[in-house]
Amino acid sequence: xxxxxxxxxxxxxxxxxxxxxxxxxxxxxxxxxxxxxxxxxxxxxxxxxxxxxxxxxxxxxxxxxxxxxxxxxxxxxxxxxxxxxxxxxxxxxxxxxxxxxxxxxxxxxxxxxxxxxxxxxxxxxxxxxxxxxxxxxxxxxxxxxxxxxxxxxxxxxxxxxxxxxxxxxxxxxxxxxxxxxxxxxxxxxxxxxxxxxxxxxxxxxxxxxxxxxxxxxxxxxxxxxxxxxxxxxxxxxxxxxxxxxxxxxxxx
Amino acid sequence: xxxxxxxxxxxxxxxxxxxxxxxxxxxxxxxxxxxxxxxxxxxxxxxxxxxxxxxxxxxxxxxxxxxxxxxxxxxxxxxxxxxxxxxxxxxxxxxxxxxxxxxxxxxxxxxxxxxxxxxxxxxxxxxxxxxxxxxxxxxxxxxxxxxxxxxxxxxxxxxxxxxxxxxxxxxxxxxxxxxxxxxxxxxxxxxxxxxxxxxxxxxxxxxxxxxxxxxxxxxxxxxxxxxxxxxxxxxxxxxxxxxxxxxxxxxxxxxxxxxxxxxxxxxxxxxx
Numbered sequence: 001x002x003x004x005x006x007x008x009x010x011x012x013x014x015x016x017x018x019x020x021x022x023x024x025x026x027x028x029x030x031x032x033x034x035x036x037x038x039x040x041x042x043x044x045x046x047x048x049x050x051x052x053x054x055x056x057x058x059x060x061x062x063x064x065x066x067x068x069x070x071x072x073x074x075x076x077x078x079x080x081x082x083x084x085x086x087x088x089x090x091x092x093x094x095x096x097x098x099x100x101x102x103x104x105x106x107x108x109x110x111x112x113x114x115x116x117x118x119x120x121x122x123x124x125x126x127x128x129x130x131x132x133x134x135x136x137x138x139x140x141x142x143x144x145x146x147x148x149x150x151x152x153x154x155x156x157x158x159x160x161x162x163x164x165x166x167x168x169x170x171x172x173x174x175x176x177x178x179x180x181x182x183x184x185x186x187x188x189x190x191x192x193x194x195x196x197x198x199x200x201x202x203x204x205x206x207x208x209x210x211x212x213x214x215x216x217x218x219x220x221x222x223x224x225x226x227x228x229x230x231x232x233x234x235x236x237x238x239x240x241x242x243x244x245x246x247x248x249x250x251x252x
Numbered sequence: 253x254x255x256x257x258x259x260x261x262x263x264x265x266x267x268x269x270x271x272x273x274x275x276x277x278x279x280x281x282x283x284x285x286x287x288x289x290x291x292x293x294x295x296x297x298x299x300x301x302x303x304x305x306x307x308x309x310x311x312x313x314x315x316x317x318x319x320x321x322x323x324x325x326x327x328x329x330x331x332x333x334x335x336x337x338x339x340x341x342x343x344x345x346x347x348x349x350x351x352x353x354x355x356x357x358x359x360x361x362x363x364x365x366x367x368x369x370x371x372x373x374x375x376x377x378x379x380x381x382x383x384x385x386x387x388x389x390x391x392x393x394x395x396x397x398x399x400x401x402x403x404x405x406x407x408x409x410x411x412x413x414x415x416x417x418x419x420x421x422x423x424x425x426x427x428x429x430x431x432x433x434x435x436x437x438x439x440x441x442x443x444x445x446x447x448x449x450x451x452x453x454x455x456x457x458x459x460x461x462x463x464x465x466x467x468x469x470x471x472x473x474x475x476x477x478x479x480x481x482x483x484x485x486x487x488x489x490x491x492x493x494x495x496x497x498x499x500x501x502x503x504x505x506x507x508x509x510x511x512x513x514x515x516x517x518x519x520x521x522x523x524x
């Protein structure tokens with residue numbers, strides 16, 4: 001409360017309703033830069049809706065979502081990167097092409113392609129990103145030829161190449177087997193530290209949430225009307241800061 | 253014992269199994285033709301294979317004294333020209349409209365109803381209008397093919413683009429892609445394999461419209477020839493022509509399939 005700069009993300013009295021159905025009610029919270037927020041909760045508790053709000057894919061019915069103290073436009077942009085559980089990479093592009101895509105969109109809004117020296121520079125940057133996630137040897141392959149874990153590595157590299165302020169993860173490791181999942185946890189922690197990221201991750205796995213997060217948030221309904229199950233929405237019922245972990249800035 | 257659903261013929265087994273019904277059909281025809289000719293040596297309804305080969309040879313090698321051209325070649329070229337032009341126009345239209353409809357909800361709201369209406373009109377019913385509006389020349393025949401298949405192709409492609417995972421579009425947006433880039437770098441490349449596929453499916457109707465248009469008003473073309481010689485009960489020409497048309501259709505289909513596999517290695521589970 002003593003800090004002068006506004007928090008990176010702030011939700012003020014946010015409600016999300018679909019017609020009669022109340023999904024989120026009275027969500028008010030702030031997320032500081034550099035934190036790793038893990039969001040858990042039962043199915044239908046609005047975890048994904050919460051993530052879509054932060055992503056800008058959805059607008060709140062009431063209330064405000066602020067990014068750096070400024071109300072956020074309800075449209076996705078390059079300041080927020082995202083990795084979904086599936087369909088996060090483009091099947092028609094090679095591994096390298098997938099990572100290049102973000103750089104090409106930034107530099108060539110009309111053709112979506114780069115040539116000559118600019119292409120070589122973008123290529124080097126993309127290859128460095130692939131190196132960081134351990135996919136440099138598969139640069140020429142198509143996503144369909146990769147395993148599930150490799151596809152999620154690619155999705156991470158693709159999302160991080162534009163240096164987003166916030167990285168949103170929607171059950172990114174939900175479809176992976178336990179061994180691969182542990183590798184991915186190490187990778188995400190490393191990327192979080194190296195790139196000084198702010199991460200919001202939705203997960204079903206409470207162990208994963210406590211392992212990775214600097215803060216664990218549980219979404220659930222405070223009130224429940226058995227005759228009208230959709231009458232009340234969910235909110236952050238538990239919000240646990242994990243002090244044993246340090247934020248990205250402290251690691252440096 | 254292995255269940256019937258799990259018994260799969262090998263490569264050569266499939267070849268033999270597939271050839272048997274075709275050979276049986278030919279054999280049946282040969283026997284029926286021989287029986288009719290035993291009854292009446294001048295029979296025209298089921299000509300013998302020899303008679304058909306002779307008729308085909310004549311139309312494929314002899315210059316027709318009236319037109320000064322070899323009949324089969326002139327017919328084939330004229331028909332393929334019309335078919336190709338019609339398909340090209342339909343494909344171009346479907347590509348642009350399908351992409352716009354699939355990517356932009358506004359365009360979908362404006363154009364979707366009118367395309368649905370056009371798609372339910374039986375194209376042959378429009379043929380008189382095309383003949384009146386465009387004359388009896390090539391334009392009307394090409395237009396019939398284009399009008400006949402373009403609405404279906406457009407709707408098919410639009411549905412395919414609209415069914416792309418929402419996550420992909422969101423991802424592209426978070427990577428800084430504007431609407432134009434989402435269209436040309438995300439939707440368009442993923443639409444092209446489907447374009448070839450829908451073109452393959454449209455070839456059948458396209459041939460129907462071509463032959464219908466040629467049958468009604470034409471002076472050269474495969475469909476024209478079939479309907480012309482029908483007056484003389486010339487089954488010895490009609491049957492080889494039908495076989496020739498089928499062969500062209502099979503060749504076109506195989507060509508499109510080859511293009512699809514060569515050009516889009518990522519689409520079939522990632523070829524190496």
